[in-house]
Amino acid sequence: MAEARAEVRKEDLVNLVQDLFSEGRVDYFLGYQPGTVKFKTTPLIIKKGEDIQKLAVDDYGHYNLTFYLKEIKGRVGILVKGCDSRSLLSLLREGQIKREDLYIVGLPCPGQIDPKKIAAALSCEPEDLEQIFRRGREMIAKVGGQEKTVSLTQALLEKCLACRYPKPLVFDTLLSGEYTAPISPMKRPEDDLRPKPAAEKWAFWSAQFERCIRCYACRNICPACFCPRCLVEENMPQWISPLPSKGDNFLFHLMRLMHVTGTCVSCGECERVCPMEIPLMKLNEKMNDDLKELFAFMAGVDLEKALPFRTYHQEDPDDFIK
Amino acid sequence: MEIKTEPGKREKEWEPRIMAFLCRWCSYAGADLTGSSRTSYPPNVRILRVPCSGRVNPLFILKALRSGADGVLVSGCHPGDCHYTAGNYNARRKFAVLARLLEYVGIDPRRVQFSWVSASEGEKFAKVVSGVVAEVKALGPNELFRLTNYEQTVKEQ
Amino acid sequence: MYLKISRENLRKWLTELKKGAEVLVPEKVNGLWTYTPFQGQDPLPNFLNSRIPPKSVFFPSMQALVEWKSSGGSVQLRSLTPAAGPKVLFGLRPCDARGLRILEPVFSQDNQDIFYGQNLSRTLLLGVACRRPCPGSFCEQMGIDPQAAKDFDLSFREITQGFIVKVITEKGGKLTGGGVFFTEAAAKEWEEARSEIKNKNETLSFDLEKVKTRVGERFTDEEFWMRVSLKCLNCGICTYLCPTCHCFDICDLQIPGQGIRFRCFDSCAFPGFTKMAVHNPREEKWRRYRQRVSHKFNFFPQNFQNVACVGCGRCVVHCPVNLDLRQVLLAISG
Numbered sequence: 001m002a003e004a005r006a007e008v009r010k011e012d013l014v015n016l017v018q019d020l021f022s023e024g025r026v027d028y029f030l031g032y033q034p035g036t037v038k039f040k041t042t043p044l045i046i047k048k049g050e051d052i053q054k055l056a057v058d059d060y061g062h063y064n065l066t067f068y069l070k071e072i073k074g075r076v077g078i079l080v081k082g083c084d085s086r087s088l089l090s091l092l093r094e095g096q097i098k099r100e101d102l103y104i105v106g107l108p109c110p111g112q113i114d115p116k117k118i119a120a121a122l123s124c125e126p127e128d129l130e131q132i133f134r135r136g137r138e139m140i141a142k143v144g145g146q147e148k149t150v151s152l153t154q155a156l157l158e159k160c161l162a163c164r165y166p167k168p169l170v171f172d173t174l175l176s177g178e179y180t181a182p183i184s185p186m187k188r189p190e191d192d193l194r195p196k197p198a199a200e201k202w203a204f205w206s207a208q209f210e211r212c213i214r215c216y217a218c219r220n221i222c223p224a225c226f227c228p229r230c231l232v233e234e235n236m237p238q239w240i241s242p243l244p245s246k247g248d249n250f251l252f253h254l255m256r257l258m259h260v261t262g263t264c265v266s267c268g269e270c271e272r273v274c275p276m277e278i279p280l281m282k283l284n285e286k287m288n289d290d291l292k293e294l295f296a297f298m299a300g301v302d303l304e305k306a307l308p309f310r311t312y313h314q315e316d317p318d319d320f321i322k
Numbered sequence: 323m324e325i326k327t328e329p330g331k332r333e334k335e336w337e338p339r340i341m342a343f344l345c346r347w348c349s350y351a352g353a354d355l356t357g358s359s360r361t362s363y364p365p366n367v368r369i370l371r372v373p374c375s376g377r378v379n380p381l382f383i384l385k386a387l388r389s390g391a392d393g394v395l396v397s398g399c400h401p402g403d404c405h406y407t408a409g410n411y412n413a414r415r416k417f418a419v420l421a422r423l424l425e426y427v428g429i430d431p432r433r434v435q436f437s438w439v440s441a442s443e444g445e446k447f448a449k450v451v452s453g454v455v456a457e458v459k460a461l462g463p464n465e466l467f468r469l470t471n472y473e474q475t476v477k478e479q
Numbered sequence: 480m481y482l483k484i485s486r487e488n489l490r491k492w493l494t495e496l497k498k499g500a501e502v503l504v505p506e507k508v509n510g511l512w513t514y515t516p517f518q519g520q521d522p523l524p525n526f527l528n529s530r531i532p533p534k535s536v537f538f539p540s541m542q543a544l545v546e547w548k549s550s551g552g553s554v555q556l557r558s559l560t561p562a563a564g565p566k567v568l569f570g571l572r573p574c575d576a577r578g579l580r581i582l583e584p585v586f587s588q589d590n591q592d593i594f595y596g597q598n599l600s601r602t603l604l605l606g607v608a609c610r611r612p613c614p615g616s617f618c619e620q621m622g623i624d625p626q627a628a629k630d631f632d633l634s635f636r637e638i639t640q641g642f643i644v645k646v647i648t649e650k651g652g653k654l655t656g657g658g659v660f661f662t663e664a665a666a667k668e669w670e671e672a673r674s675e676i677k678n679k680n681e682t683l684s685f686d687l688e689k690v691k692t693r694v695g696e697r698f699t700d701e702e703f704w705m706r707v708s709l710k711c712l713n714c715g716i717c718t719y720l721c722p723t724c725h726c727f728d729i730c731d732l733q734i735p736g737q738g739i740r741f742r743c744f745d746s747c748a749f750p751g752f753t754k755m756a757v758h759n760p761r762e763e764k765w766r767r768y769r770q771r772v773s774h775k776f777n778f779f780p781q782n783f784q785n786v787a788c789v790g791c792g793r794c795v796v797h798c799p800v801n802l803d804l805r806q807v808l809l810a811i812s813g
Contacts, residue, residue, distance in 0.1 A: 312411035
């Protein structure tokens, strides 16, 4: 049995946060604590003097906590995984946060578990899963009292399978642990929608956007969506009707995508929080692939490189223009 | 809602409605030249003058489609000739991304087209518009992205 | 009166009902449990509860109200009445049915809302008792029995061979249509079909009565509300998935000469919910969260006698940041 990955020691984290507060280095610390329902972790926002022992890191800590930086200003300590650090870089690049206000703590991540995927692999409902845990480098799920093994490919979030940045790109300190991709870099599976004809694509997205209830969870949890006043809140004139009709839902999602172009780092939070399970990451991935192809740009990895819509080249792709 | 006259009659008489965003310094002037040269071009185009092609927010294009346009044309100065130096360069990047996104979502790219037309290119403008109108006419009415289909909404109650 | 029916006969009976009514059953659509028109499949496979509560059948997220057309200087207005014809909703859970009843006075007290009221009166509610707890649920703490029958027209309890049915209303009784698919059962069989559910999450148990008294007292405790709502995302998931939430917005869709007035969902969690020309009384997040909890547990009971929460657990499970209402209620009562 392969050796287990070195785990993050809670004491390391707790002591660190203790020191940060006692030195007056931060006013808030953003971390995680166990959730109140199975397989869920919840963000923990602590201030000085509050119970630091509540901090915990486990396999379900999916949250990209950087979205809180839109709201919580001042000196903030934040726990980031490799992928989250790209959001930080993105926000720094866009001038939304100041580096000196942050104390960035790197978190080694063994890949985040997706209970829905495991349930699908075991042909059961997510509610039927009794336990999920790692044994060495294997993933075990308990269903109906029986232990079943699932592969990491079956158990982890899709984005974790194509992990390119397991180590934070920006940090003040790294918690001790293993900073490697959960499985040797596997390319994200091809999006089988891209080669399909227009009518099929339309039918697919129509069905998806008919279900959107316009809860705006995708927008609110997105670190890249930092407009103080969102387009949908404009009512003089009203560009996008609040009605969750298919057409207006299309308008909302397409415009949101255009607005986060260059800032979105494909963290996957939008898709994770959607209550109607719309595959929003398909859109983000397409857009980010286009940016790479058209302008050799990747968000959240470089503090120097110009943002795609703030610059241009004489030789920019032109063939689609008459 | 769909604008219907009598059943059946609509199909025979249907002509596409194209929304055109033309930049004030080049394309709009070019369109003026087309007119003053007495070169005819299809009347399906509704022109909206903007200071620069860079002024065109992707939102305008989407909203035009949503409001009933069957096609959209955005036209500006040739790269290097922008009155505001780089407006059309920025526009070029935005539209490159938007065009691919629309295609990915299933909106036929022939509905939303882009062109560089200078103030002296009266002939070109006529050709571009004719081309857009012909292509959109072949695609048919924009049923997909229009305002909520009224009859369907009422039926679903 | 008590009846018995096999799974196969249940399927046949629903197929028969389809001839005279719209029959809705829970089915997985795009991976989510939804109430959809019955297609002849085995009703009620491994089903806990729907993602979107069945209140959407009567109070949908998009409802056309009035339509107008103008021509030659005159305007024709047409009121869009709900589609006629009876409906049968099968597979309803006691919490959601309670939610429907809780909403009734909202849509009938001062003005008769024809969409909600007429739809509900035309629909037969066929409930199925719960045998497993939903994640995050706290129905029993809200005084709802997961085996309850009172809000239904017919109540079903699953047994190995099928279901034992209790006839609650006359309408329900008529629907069973005398002996073709159903056979008589004894009250004892009904009692024996009852499942006890171990529902309580002991660490999150709260006393509802204490909550109702203390939530009003807590109103001025700003520190408390700031603390409990700190991680809230301001999205609308808890409100839109809630069986008892009912805030809505009115908006028009129009093109020259034609238009439709719609009602659509709105959420008190949105920052712009109370925004007016000069002022937003609930600008800060904690005010909105205080309002949400106080409305459900204090103001609504004052006006309508019922607490506007049935403990279904949807808000607990689907909140993107796991802001757990149970923890808040516990903190209020403690």
